Amino acid sequence: MIRQAPKAENLIWDIILYMDMRVEKLHCFFIGILGGYLKIPNEGLATVRCTKVVRNVNLEKLRHNYLFPEIEARELEHLNKYPDANIIRLGIGDTTEPIPDIITSNMAEYARGLSTRKGYKGYGAEQGNKDLRKAIAESFYKDLGVKDAEVFVSDGAQCDISRLQLLLGSSVSVAVQDPNFPAYMDTSVIIGQAGDFLDDTLKYKNIEYMTCGPQNNFFPDLSTTSRTDIIFFCSPNNPTGHAASREQLTQLVDFARKNGSIIVYDSAYSVYITDDSPRSIYEIPGSRECAIEISSFSKIAGFTGVRLGWTVVPDELYYANKVPVINDFDRIVCTCFNGASRIVQAGGLACLSPDGFKAVMAVVDYYMENAKILVDTFTSLGLVVYGGVNAPYVWVHFPGSRSWDMFSEILKKTHIITVPGSGFGPGGEGFIRVAAFGRREHILEASARLTSVHLL
Numbered sequence: 001m002i003r004q005a006p007k008a009e010n011l012i013w014d015i016i017l018y019m020d021m022r023v024e025k026l027h028c029f030f031i032g033i034l035g036g037y038l039k040i041p042n043e044g045l046a047t048v049r050c051t052k053v054v055r056n057v058n059l060e061k062l063r064h065n066y067l068f069p070e071i072e073a074r075e076l077e078h079l080n081k082y083p084d085a086n087i088i089r090l091g092i093g094d095t096t097e098p099i100p101d102i103i104t105s106n107m108a109e110y111a112r113g114l115s116t117r118k119g120y121k122g123y124g125a126e127q128g129n130k131d132l133r134k135a136i137a138e139s140f141y142k143d144l145g146v147k148d149a150e151v152f153v154s155d156g157a158q159c160d161i162s163r164l165q166l167l168l169g170s171s172v173s174v175a176v177q178d179p180n181f182p183a184y185m186d187t188s189v190i191i192g193q194a195g196d197f198l199d200d201t202l203k204y205k206n207i208e209y210m211t212c213g214p215q216n217n218f219f220p221d222l223s224t225t226s227r228t229d230i231i232f233f234c235s236p237n238n239p240t241g242h243a244a245s246r247e248q249l250t251q252l253v254d255f256a257r258k259n260g261s262i263i264v265y266d267s268a269y270s271v272y273i274t275d276d277s278p279r280s281i282y283e284i285p286g287s288r289e290c291a292i293e294i295s296s297f298s299k300i301a302g303f304t305g306v307r308l309g310w311t312v313v314p315d316e317l318y319y320a321n322k323v324p325v326i327n328d329f330d331r332i333v334c335t336c337f338n339g340a341s342r343i344v345q346a347g348g349l350a351c352l353s354p355d356g357f358k359a360v361m362a363v364v365d366y367y368m369e370n371a372k373i374l375v376d377t378f379t380s381l382g383l384v385v386y387g388g389v390n391a392p393y394v395w396v397h398f399p400g401s402r403s404w405d406m407f408s409e410i411l412k413k414t415h416i417i418t419v420p421g422s423g424f425g426p427g428g429e430g431f432i433r434v435a436a437f438g439r440r441e442h443i444l445e446a447s448a449r450l451t452s453v454h455l456l
């Protein structure tokens with residue numbers, strides 16, 4: 001229906017007619033009226049076309065713009081003010097180094113083969129290429145009992161988080177770390193697991209927030225954590241950079257088993273671990289009965305734009321009614337996904353060859369050297385810094401300051417983009433996250449700029 005700019009005499013009738021409309025539809029209506037009264041030309045306001053479809057109420061609940069678009073908007077605003085600013089982006093956490101040639105050559109060769117009678121292939125197995133599933137099980141879960149058939153190859157961890165939410169449905173209760181990677185929280189809201197956002201606590205109702213900060217060594221106090229069906233847990237953690245210790249993860253697994261909960265464990269940064277912290281939840285005894293693990297090639301191999309990840313669902317994981325969870329996940333993958341690109345999976349296989357793995361790990365080491373430079377820089381400013389040892393994220397504390405203020409202060413004084421910690425949940429207030437992805441010269445330049453200014 002096209003809303004026309006109404007004539008004045010029809011206004012009352014129009015109001016009566018549209019009285020029962022929902023807010024959004026009224027919004028369309030009033031925009032139409034406004035256009036008419038202000039004589040705004042038809043293109044634009046007066047011709048807003050509304051359908052009769054009511055917006056998903058769960059999306060209505062989503063409180064903020066997704067964090068990163070908001071940061072982009074602030075960057076644009078900054079550039080409008082300082083058009084010559086040479087911005088250094090240490091915010092969004094996207095990889096910057098080229099993918100090693102050994103990997104792209106494999107993908108190119110596979111792609112070329114698709115143009116030949118012999119090499120052409122159509123749909124693949126929805127769960128992923130058999131060789132790749134085997135290579136993932138052997139490379140990341142050696143001696144941990146993970147079978148090839150329990151590995152589901154995907155187009156990335158974020159997509160798998162959404163597919164897991166589809167699997168779990170709207171009636172499960174959920175716990176998240178606070179601060180947390182926003183995809184867990186936002187997908188919980190979208191699928192209908194969360195209640196309204198509460199302005200006084202800055203939290204959604206019906207979600208258990210597990211505070212993780214320096215005061216508890218970035219691990220929740222489980223003695224005060226309510227039981228939930230699902231526990232999202234990310235280690236090494238984005239944003240704090242903390243890798244949970246074996247003792248902490250043992251506590252988590254014991255807690256989940258005692259409560260009959262399922263842990264959704266995100267190990268997207270496991271290859272960044274430099275100490276003896278577990279790289280997988282399956283290093284913890286008992287976890288096969290209570291944990292799903294999601295992971296990704298994004299930060300292992302610079303595949304953020306190439307798209308490849310995986311999820312492990314162990315055979316021993318059951319619902320309350322004794323149905324194996326893996327059966328349902330298989331169904332979701334077959335119905336809602338149809339498998340990762342064959343070309344990309346060829347790239348994944350190359351990453352896990354001995355030479356390929358050496359090449360991608362050289363890039364990981366490069367980022368971790370960046371992290372060290374950033375940790376040293378902020379430490380030299382007298383700040384307390386976490387992370388940067390087992391993850392490419394540096395978590396800088398500004399006690400008594402607000403995260404968005406520090407984000408703005410740093411941007412204004414140094415033209416460096418960071419991420420305000422509060423964007424990851426109320427537990428991140430007072431922190432900023434600095435990503436160690438970036439070219440070395442930019443990291444060194446950022447370091448020089450930071451040490452030459454006085455931050456609040």
Ligand SMILES: Cc1ncc(COP(=O)(O)O)c(C=O)c1O
Binds near residue numbers: 155
């Ligand atoms: C903790 C965590 N999980 C998942 C993802 C998304 O990974 P992918 O690129 O595989 O979707 C990210 C990306 O930054 C992340 O930080």
